[in-house]
Amino acid sequence: MNGLRLVFDNAFIRELPGDLADAAGVRQVHGAAWSRVAPTPVRAPRLVAWSREVAAVLGLKAADVGSSRFAEVFAGNALLPGMQPWAANYGGHQFGHWAGQLGDGRAMSLGEAVGADGGRHELQLKGAGPTPYSRTADGRAVLRSSVREFLCSEAMHHLGVPTTRALSLLRTGEDVVRDMFYDGRAAPEPGAVVCRVAPSFLRFGSFELPASRGEVDLLRQLAEFCIHRDFPALLGGRADAPLATLRGEDAFDEALLAAWFREVCTRTAVMVDHWMRVGFVHGVMNTDNMSILGLTIDYGPYGWIDDFDPDWTPNTTDAQDRRYRFGWQPKIAHWNLVRLAHALSPLFDGVEALQDGLDAYVAALDAARRGAVAAKLGLVAGDRDDVASMEALEVLMHDAGIDMTRWFRALSDVDPQAPSLAPLQGAFYDEDQRVAAAPALEAWLADHAARVVADGWEPAARREAMRCANPRYVLRNYLAQQAIDRAHAGDDAGIVELLEVMRRPYDDQPGRESFAALRPDWARDRAGCSMLSCSS
Numbered sequence: 001m002n003g004l005r006l007v008f009d010n011a012f013i014r015e016l017p018g019d020l021a022d023a024a025g026v027r028q029v030h031g032a033a034w035s036r037v038a039p040t041p042v043r044a045p046r047l048v049a050w051s052r053e054v055a056a057v058l059g060l061k062a063a064d065v066g067s068s069r070f071a072e073v074f075a076g077n078a079l080l081p082g083m084q085p086w087a088a089n090y091g092g093h094q095f096g097h098w099a100g101q102l103g104d105g106r107a108m109s110l111g112e113a114v115g116a117d118g119g120r121h122e123l124q125l126k127g128a129g130p131t132p133y134s135r136t137a138d139g140r141a142v143l144r145s146s147v148r149e150f151l152c153s154e155a156m157h158h159l160g161v162p163t164t165r166a167l168s169l170l171r172t173g174e175d176v177v178r179d180m181f182y183d184g185r186a187a188p189e190p191g192a193v194v195c196r197v198a199p200s201f202l203r204f205g206s207f208e209l210p211a212s213r214g215e216v217d218l219l220r221q222l223a224e225f226c227i228h229r230d231f232p233a234l235l236g237g238r239a240d241a242p243l244a245t246l247r248g249e250d251a252f253d254e255a256l257l258a259a260w261f262r263e264v265c266t267r268t269a270v271m272v273d274h275w276m277r278v279g280f281v282h283g284v285m286n287t288d289n290m291s292i293l294g295l296t297i298d299y300g301p302y303g304w305i306d307d308f309d310p311d312w313t314p315n316t317t318d319a320q321d322r323r324y325r326f327g328w329q330p331k332i333a334h335w336n337l338v339r340l341a342h343a344l345s346p347l348f349d350g351v352e353a354l355q356d357g358l359d360a361y362v363a364a365l366d367a368a369r370r371g372a373v374a375a376k377l378g379l380v381a382g383d384r385d386d387v388a389s390m391e392a393l394e395v396l397m398h399d400a401g402i403d404m405t406r407w408f409r410a411l412s413d414v415d416p417q418a419p420s421l422a423p424l425q426g427a428f429y430d431e432d433q434r435v436a437a438a439p440a441l442e443a444w445l446a447d448h449a450a451r452v453v454a455d456g457w458e459p460a461a462r463r464e465a466m467r468c469a470n471p472r473y474v475l476r477n478y479l480a481q482q483a484i485d486r487a488h489a490g491d492d493a494g495i496v497e498l499l500e501v502m503r504r505p506y507d508d509q510p511g512r513e514s515f516a517a518l519r520p521d522w523a524r525d526r527a528g529c530s531m532l533s534c535s536s
């Protein structure tokens with residue numbers, strides 16, 4: 001007997017209307033939040049990597065994860081008792097345009113596991129085969145994008161950024177055909193399945209789809225369900241009451257719905273501000289990729305800022321407009337929240353409550369930004385002038401081609417009593433640019449040092465706080481690509497090693513200096529290291 005056991009409580013499919021048709025095949029699904037599906041088995045499941053922290057939360061031991069049963073279940077070849085796979089139905093605005101029904105085309109949830117911590121953890125396979133929402137695609141995922149999702153979601157968690165998690169990464173033993181550059185040269189690549197984990201995978205688009213179809217009943221049910229399952233704090237002492245009881249008591253009045261929307265707005269602001277703090281570019285901020293919980297979700301052609309450039313996007317599909325460029329993420333999140341507000345408007349009498357939520361986004365973003373500026377610059381608290389100082393610094397960093405991560409990490413080594421660029425030398429990509437920018441940067445440093453001295457924070461404590469806000473290690477695009485290249489050559493050890501490094505991003509890790517180095521020249525324009533397509 002092996003010990004791989006989980007307890008499931010599948011509220012989503014119990015409480016919300018579903019499409020139970022057994023018929024396979026792509027279709028429009030009306031009046032339902034989900035469709036019954038089954039994973040398509042694969043030839044030879046093999047575990048590549050797993051997250052010990054996520055396993056622990058689920059109550060799984062190393063022996064459980066290492067078992068052949070685990071590989072069968074988490075590649076989609078077998079189900080554990082209590083698993084009831086479903087694909088979620090949702091729509092979305094893609095690149096600014098309403099795209100209609102999208103849904104889980106290659107993701108399927110297995111169940112909501114009740115974890116060792118008592119929390120609820122939806123387990124979702126990505127790449128486990130077609131669903132009614134697969135449209136023209138195959139429901140599969142390639143190893144390279146699965147490695148990227150697995151590593152980045154864990155790296156983000158350890159950086160303190162709200163995110164979905166990943167339990168496991170498995171090879172399927174089967175190839176998947178992809179046209180990586182959309183140039184007609186489709187080629188087979190190794191396939192993989194990631195098991196993602198989150199309290200909820202509801203997206204803005206989950207609400208937009210029924211709203212777009214005039215399915216107000218379903219919209220209301222989704223909102224009430226989401227509040228009850230995912231935002232219990234909003235219900236106060238009534239959180240433990242069954243959903244049906246609360247409905248009977250008319251608990252979900254407009255005030256509660258307004259508080260919920262406001263909370264969604266606030267969480268979204270906090271999430272996006274974290275992205276800006278660590279230099280993360282999501283790359284595809286379509287409303288179907290925006291979590292209602294304010295979690296970073298759907299890691300596709302994301303990227304990390306090396307040399308500071310607010311106009312950079314990693315996504316080749318977006319190269320023309322660069323809608324999802326680094327510096328626009330806060331305003332795009334707001335645009336997405338406006339779409340969500342429109343979708344929810346049938347549940348409200350007027351627009352005031354929704355406008356109030358959108359205003360809360362602006363206020364929360366402002367507060368988060370001031371907090372992040374203070375933390376990154378080593379100030380007790382940040383005010384408007386500090387934000388302006390950060391903006392001035394960002395212009396200088398852009399002009400000078402400065403590496404974002406290395407600059408802020410090294411900033412804590414600058415002595416405010418004797419400010420100089422010396423500790424920051426290792427943050428420059430180009431010597432000529434460094435020389436040209438030095439006077440302006442020195443002037444900025446002098447102003448900043450004066451501000452720090454006036455602040456009066458005890459130096460050792462200040463330095464420690466700065467190092468907790470400015471990571472030494474981030475999942476630079478080329479690092480992930482190197483691990484992928486090794487995996488394509490049959491060696492998965494680079495993935496496991498990278499996960500280990502990213503588990504402690506704020507610690508100096510002796511012997512792992514190379515993971516904190518400047519992006520090498522060869523990686524500047526290489527596919528996977530600079531730009532990525534959506535083909536995955």
Ligand code: AMP
Pocket residue numbers: 102103104105106107133134135137138139140141284288289298300534536
């Ligand atoms: P994304 O841009 O990855 O968020 O995907 C947008 C939509 O396309 C979602 O509905 C996905 O489920 C679907 N999709 C992406 N890749 C595939 C695939 N290989 N097979 C089926 N559906 C896919």
Ligand code: MG
Pocket residue numbers: 288289298
């Ligand atoms: Mg998506």
